[in-house]
Amino acid sequence: MEQGPWPEWPGRRIEKALAVPDRLESVFMSKNGAVIDVLAIGAHPDDAEIHAGGTLLRMAALGYQTGILDMTRGESSTRGTPEERALEAAQAARVLGLLHRETLDLGDGRLVDTLDARTALVAAFRRLRPRIILTHHWEEPHPDHVATAQIVRAAAYLAGLAAWSPTEGVERYRPHAILHFGLPRWVPPSLVVDVSDWAERKEQAIRCHASQLHAPGGGGLQTSVSAVSFLNHVDARHRSYGTLIQETHAEAFFVREALVVNDPVQLFPRPMGLFQ
Numbered sequence: 428m429e430q431g432p433w434p435e436w437p438g439r440r441i442e443k444a445l446a447v448p449d450r451l452e453s454v455f456m457s458k459n460g461a462v463i464d465v466l467a468i469g470a471h472p473d474d475a476e477i478h479a480g481g482t483l484l485r486m487a488a489l490g491y492q493t494g495i496l497d498m499t500r501g502e503s504s505t506r507g508t509p510e511e512r513a514l515e516a517a518q519a520a521r522v523l524g525l526l527h528r529e530t531l532d533l534g535d536g537r538l539v540d541t542l543d544a545r546t547a548l549v550a551a552f553r554r555l556r557p558r559i560i561l562t563h564h565w566e567e568p569h570p571d572h573v574a575t576a577q578i579v580r581a582a583a584y585l586a587g588l589a590a591w592s593p594t595e596g597v598e599r600y601r602p603h604a605i606l607h608f609g610l611p612r613w614v615p616p617s618l619v620v621d622v623s624d625w626a627e628r629k630e631q632a633i634r635c636h637a638s639q640l641h642a643p644g645g646g647g648l649q650t651s652v653s654a655v656s657f658l659n660h661v662d663a664r665h666r667s668y669g670t671l672i673q674e675t676h677a678e679a680f681f682v683r684e685a686l687v688v689n690d691p692v693q694l695f696p697r698p699m700g701l702f703q
């Protein structure tokens with residue numbers, strides 16, 4: 428079912444979102460010269476949807492250019508082939524109205540902070556020129572998530588060094604900020620984004636990754652993601668963050684750097700919440 432804000436999307440964005448044909452290369456092909464306002468970077472093809480799908484939808488609804496970069500194809504997953512996962516990622520890209528999605532194919536389960544990985548990501552940053560990056564927190568159980576956070580932070584720095592030029596002729600570039608998601612319980616959010624109006628569509632995007640989720644009567648080895656309760660847990664986590672701002676759903680992010688505030692009055696648009 429469509430939600431309130433969806434029909435109000437700018438026409439150009441709907442065209443872009445719907446114009447993506449089913450051929451994979453059209454989604455995973457880089458678009459030279461594209462500038463992405465908000466780029467979510469996940470280790471595996473469903474991570475960005477799970478942790479930041481609502482924020483990507485909200486930003487797209489506000490008219491920003493959004494995209495996802497997957498560090499790996501998810502080929503080491505217990506369930507689903509890389510080909511199935513690529514199709515699912517393409518479907519989710521359409522649900523989220525992304526301008527761009529690509530995979531760096533750096534090795535699921537083998538992702539480490541190497542010079543090659545940094546170089547690949549620096550090239551992507553200089554090509555896509557993302558203003559804001561959303562990515563994993565560095566304290567997570569999955570080693571690929573940890574490595575993603577490390578590679579992203581290193582590459583974001585190196586991409587700004589003019590003399591660090593593994594990609595000839597491409598201008599240096601440094602993102603404005605890195606917002607980390609998937610926060611461990613001992614990390615308080617630096618900010619939360621109200622995604623209440625996009626919770627249902629976010630779940631649609633996650634459900635695109637059907638090979639990973641519970642299938643009634645389905646066989647195969649089970650994982651934490653294929654548990655019946657998985658989507659409820661994702662929902663509960665974001666409802667919990669929603670209570671912090673007296674909304675139904677929110678996504679939480681941690682920013683390591685100090686936040687620059689030009690207008691403290693505008694920063695606080697509503698009365699204080701009851702829960703801390």
Ligand SMILES: [Zn+2]
Binds near residue numbers: 470471474569572
């Ligand atoms: Zn993952």
